[in-house]
Amino acid sequence: MKDPYDVLGVPKTATPEEIRKAYRQLAKKLHPDLNPGDKRAEERFKEVSVANDLLSDPDKRRRYDAGEIDASGAEKAPPHGPYYREYAGGAGHPYESQGGFADFAEGDDIFAELLRRSREQARRRPGADLHFVLSVPFLDAINGATRTVTLPHGGPLEVTIPAGVEDGQVLRLKGKGEPSPGEGPPGDALVQIVVEPHRFFTREGDDIHLELPITLKEAALGGEVRAPTPTGSVMLKVPRHSNTGDVLRLRGKGVKTRRQAGDELVRLKVTMPTEPDLELDRFLADWTPPAGYDPRKGM
């Protein structure tokens, strides 16, 4: 790390005014946006900014002079975001100017022809694509939906969410982007879908997974229980002697895409009553598991 006084070219006794003057002189020469063709300008400008940040703050300067901090302590000068020059070379932005060369394009030499051609290309250039993120409830992503989003500028935009859309998928809405700066077609709107999690459904590929609590009695004796699916509840037959972890398959109740339909996989979970049940206690006190039965065998 260089000595900030050396970087700004001022003596250690420089007044704040002298420091500011030195910084301005250098910044005028080194600011990347005033030197768009100089790739090293950014690095050198940063050095000067760091030195200025340290010396223009009386407290930091005092601590630096006293040896309490070194020049690297100031390296965390607030980062400068991308410079204007990173964007100004792009096409079709509102700050484009041909005032510097319009006269060259009027001749009949080769340079004029090239300029006319690049102007023509600029005129036909399509508008920029618009990117945005749309958060979609889990069930809307499974069943499909229509949502109206409001763009930062311009009118509302209707987005049709196809059934079975996946998290992270990008929908392209043709012609819904920025208008062309010239006479080209508008750009597209690119909508990235973020699927919100559901309270009890999860998705794996085209299958829906669900953990379904059942009572001890339903597990032991079997029976019909109501099971939610993305398109509404259905009655599910729980077989006799079911257990926690058993998976029942509801065919075709998963994600329906245009090509195929997935299944819903219901994982049973035997659940004890939340309130103490004296009758159940009494019954179980009299119950003796068969000899040799040990659910923890092999652990």
Added chain:
Amino acid sequence: MLDEEEFLKRAELDRTTLEVWIREEWLAPMGSAPRRGFTDMDVARARLIHDLHRNMGVNEAGLDVILHLIDQMHGLRKALAEALATLRERRPQ
């Protein structure tokens, strides 16, 4: 595309200054108030104006001239780059 709130935060601007800058044509957002949209380029341009104004002591009249010349310089750079690219394509192998 950023909305006005987000833009003001990122560009470290207040609303009154923004109106001045737009009126001076230093910034040109998409659409019109209250539905204005801003790009990352607008943020970088606002930062450049801050650099010139706050740190380098350029006054408003000077800013106007500098921004205009910078835009022309980029126009020229692009025209030159495109002309060179076309020339390179045409050069016989």
